[in-house]
Amino acid sequence: MKDRFKTLITFLDPKSNIAESYRVLRTNLQFSSVDKKLKTIVVTSAAPGEGKTTNVCNMAVTFAQAGNKVLLIDGDLRKPRIHRVFHETTEKGLTLAITNLVNYKSNIVHSEISNLDLMLSGPIPPNPAELLASNNFKALLEILEKTYDYILIDSPPVSPFTDAVVMSTICDGVILVISSGMVDKDVIIYSTNLFKTVKANIIGVLLNNLDVKSRSNYNYYYYNYLYRYYYDNDDSINKKSKRKQKRAAKKKRKKTYTYGQRGSLDDELRKKEFMEFLNTKEDEESK
Amino acid sequence: MKYVDIHTHILYNSDDGSESIEQSLEILTIAKKHHVNSICFTPHCFINNPPDMQEVIAKTNILKEKINNNINSNINNNINLFYGCEIMIEDTLPSFIKKNEEMCLGEGNYVLIELPMFNYPIYIKEVLYQTRLKGFIPIIAHPERNSHIQLETTKHIKDIIVNGYIQINAGSLTGRHGELAKKTALKLVKRNLVSFVASDSHNDKGYSHMDEAYNIYRELKGKEKTDQVFFYNPYKALKGEYIEQVEINYIKKKQKA
Numbered sequence: 001m002k003d004r005f006k007t008l009i010t011f012l013d014p015k016s017n018i019a020e021s022y023r024v025l026r027t028n029l030q031f032s033s034v035d036k037k038l039k040t041i042v043v044t045s046a047a048p049g050e051g052k053t054t055n056v057c058n059m060a061v062t063f064a065q066a067g068n069k070v071l072l073i074d075g076d077l078r079k080p081r082i083h084r085v086f087h088e089t090t091e092k093g094l095t096l097a098i099t100n101l102v103n104y105k106s107n108i109v110h111s112e113i114s115n116l117d118l119m120l121s122g123p124i125p126p127n128p129a130e131l132l133a134s135n136n137f138k139a140l141l142e143i144l145e146k147t148y149d150y151i152l153i154d155s156p157p158v159s160p161f162t163d164a165v166v167m168s169t170i171c172d173g174v175i176l177v178i179s180s181g182m183v184d185k186d187v188i189i190y191s192t193n194l195f196k197t198v199k200a201n202i203i204g205v206l207l208n209n210l211d212v213k214s215r216s217n218y219n220y221y222y223y224n225y226l227y228r229y230y231y232d233n234d235d236s237i238n239k240k241s242k243r244k245q246k247r248a249a250k251k252k253r254k255k256t257y258t259y260g261q262r263g264s265l266d267d268e269l270r271k272k273e274f275m276e277f278l279n280t281k282e283d284e285e286s287k
Numbered sequence: 288m289k290y291v292d293i294h295t296h297i298l299y300n301s302d303d304g305s306e307s308i309e310q311s312l313e314i315l316t317i318a319k320k321h322h323v324n325s326i327c328f329t330p331h332c333f334i335n336n337p338p339d340m341q342e343v344i345a346k347t348n349i350l351k352e353k354i355n356n357n358i359n360s361n362i363n364n365n366i367n368l369f370y371g372c373e374i375m376i377e378d379t380l381p382s383f384i385k386k387n388e389e390m391c392l393g394e395g396n397y398v399l400i401e402l403p404m405f406n407y408p409i410y411i412k413e414v415l416y417q418t419r420l421k422g423f424i425p426i427i428a429h430p431e432r433n434s435h436i437q438l439e440t441t442k443h444i445k446d447i448i449v450n451g452y453i454q455i456n457a458g459s460l461t462g463r464h465g466e467l468a469k470k471t472a473l474k475l476v477k478r479n480l481v482s483f484v485a486s487d488s489h490n491d492k493g494y495s496h497m498d499e500a501y502n503i504y505r506e507l508k509g510k511e512k513t514d515q516v517f518f519y520n521p522y523k524a525l526k527g528e529y530i531e532q533v534e535i536n537y538i539k540k541k542q543k544a
Contacts (some may be wrong), residue, residue: 089529099420123419124449126412 007054007085010061011113022062025206032203033173040141040151040171041203042075044164046191048157050179051208053081056154064116068149071108073119075153075167077128080121082154086111093122098136104143117148128156133166141170158191168200176202179209288514289324290497291521293392294373294399294428294454294485298328298346301338304489312353314491315366321494324518325367327392327525329399332372334379340389343370369393369525373428375401378410381417391423395527399454401428407435407443415450425451426524429487431459431471440471444480448533454483457500458493476507480533483524484516 010019029038043056053076060072073094074082083090088109097107097119109118125131144151153171155164168174174195178188195202296304297311305311318326328347330338347370354365371392374380384390384398391398398418402408418425427447430436436443447453455475459468475481484500486493504513523530 090532091529096420123416125416 007057008061010058010065014065019058019062022058025059026062026066029203036172038172038203039145039149040153041173041175042153042155042164042167042171043175043177043206044155044158044168044191045177045179046157046159046187047183048160050157050177050182052076052157052177053085053154055177055206055208056152057082057085060116060150060152061113063150063152064113067115069115069117069147070150070152071117071119071144071148073151073153074121075132075155075163077121077124077131077163078156078161080124082118083120086118088118088120090120090122093120095122095125095131097122097140098131098134101136101140101143104140129161129163129166132163138170158194159187165194165198165200168195169198173201173203175204175206177206177208180207180211182209288501289322289518290501291325291518291525292318292323292485292488293327293371293426293483293521293524294329294456294487295326295493296328296330296487296489297326298330298343298350298370301328301330301343301346304330308349308353310490311350314488314493315350315354317491318494319366321497323366323494323497325369325522325525327369327371329371329373329392331401332374332390334375334377334383337387338372340372340387343372344389371399373399373401375403376408376411376414378414380414381421381423384418384423385421392426393525393527395424395524396422397424397426397452397524397527399426399428400451402430402433402436404432405434407433412446412449415447419450426454426483427451428454429456429459431455431468431475432464434467437467437471440474444475448480452482452530452532453480454485455481456487457484457496458487460484460500460503461496463496473507476504479508479512481516482520482530482533485521 009016010022013019029041032038043052043059045052056072060070064070072082074080075094076082077095080090086109092107092109094107097104107119107122109120111118131137141151153167155167158164158176164174176188176192192202296302297314299305299308299311305314315326328343330343332338347368351365351368354368369392372390374384374390377383380400402411408414415425430444430447430453433443444453453475455472456464458464459472460476462469484504486497488494501513501517504516520530
């Protein structure tokens with residue numbers, strides 16, 4: 001259960017800040033191509049552990065929440081993980097569907113989320129790259145494209161394995177997930193060149209794990225501030241405004257005190273000094 | 288503590304196990320003393336020379352009747368009996384099993400597969416994948432007794448873990464099969480790679496190791512996991528239910544200073 005609570009944020013807390021940014025990603029994807037509609041999208045990364053699976057699952061959920069019919073395929077036939085997120089078994093899945101095209105429907109699982117269907121990995125083959133390069137996989141995708149609006153495919157990392165490059169030649173586009181500060185620049189350039197050699201369509205880069213606090217980026221700060229201002233509960237806003245009112249009042253008080261009082265103080269002091277001076281003179285004269 | 292035993296050679300006159308009905312009944316009474324809830328008979332099977340399954344089914348039925356009718360014996364509250372086969376690995380295994388489905392363990396679709404002692408079959412990955420595609424789930428019997436796996440455990444275990452489950456012997460946990468077997472068995476247990484423990488018993492001595500192995504396992508992993516490995520997982524396998532697959536936890540080697 002732990003795994004699930006971690007990963008599926010868009011399902012568990014759809015009003016959260018993070019889910020909102022996934023929605024931004026969705027609109028960006030929908031309007032990124034003008035001529036051809038993007039249907040099959042492969043999600044990869046340069047190195048392992050950059051956040052492919054979490055991003056794919058959450059993207060699929062957000063696409064489904066918008067009313068599209070979505071199929072999420074676990075194309076990572078080396079270390080499949082999507083079945084752990086959705087708590088399913090890997091008895092049926094992609095490899096069985098590829099080897100037996102007629103019964104492909106029995107290998108699709110309906111998830112709890114409406115409009116979202118899953119195709120898990122199935123038994124793990126000794127030769128994943130050849131299986132994904134086969135004509136059967138191409139035919140399977142062509143059949144699935146007719147019934148679904150979007151097909152999202154998870155995949156193993158690019159730099160050690162060639163699976164994602166093979167799949168990108170068949171699919172409409174590729175998204176590279178990059179974890180900030182984790183991978184060397186040269187590795188990313190190398191992996192993008194791999195896609196360029198097969199003339200795959202790289203839609204864009206998803207920057208993951210960005211530490212917002214350490215970077216004093218004005219835009220991010222402003223976005224967070226506005227988000228809170230718009231979405232948070234009324235009480236918290238009132239508290240904030242009260243605090244700000246107090247601070248403003250303090251500032252005002254200080255200002256008024258300093259400006260008004262200083263002049264008057266000076267005058268009184270002068271008067272006092274003058275009076276004292278006069279008194280002393282009078283005293284001296286009287287003596 | 289209760290046991291479900293999925294790997295025995297107790298069935299009389301079928302392999303190198305027990306030799307007569309009296310001996311196998313005797314072993315069953317001993318098994319009941321050691322709190323064995325249900326037993327699966329798994330005689331050896333070579334693909335060139337398979338046992339007659341009709342005969343195996345008939346023998347298990349005879350034993351069932353004998354146990355139920357025998358009021359005076361200690362096993363009158365009955366042990367559940369199942370049958371299956373322990374199949375020696377070969378590259379034609381997937382198609383062979385598709386023809387003989389009654390060789391699966393109990394009522395499910397799990398298959399017990401044996402590795403040779405002093406060889407490592409290079410086609411094991413392909414065979415396990417193909418059996419999975421045919422709709423059966425492989426269990427590898429006592430991999431800790433294979434000499435190649437004893438020397439290079441993680442390298443070879445990766446091939447098995449991907450599509451299959453691991454069953455180790457109670458005897459190798461206690462040291463009956465030698466020091467190296469014990470060492471590798473403990474290594475597998477510590478890394479949570481084991482899904483079943485069974486007594487590979489050929490005679491009446493097999494079950495005395497079961498209690499000892501239970502205590503060893505319990506000291507290492509706690510009560511919940513031991514009960515799962517000794518009772519719940521084997522029960523699920525006999526009924527054909529899904530068992531959670533294990534994953535390799537890589538242990539980093541300490542760098543030499």
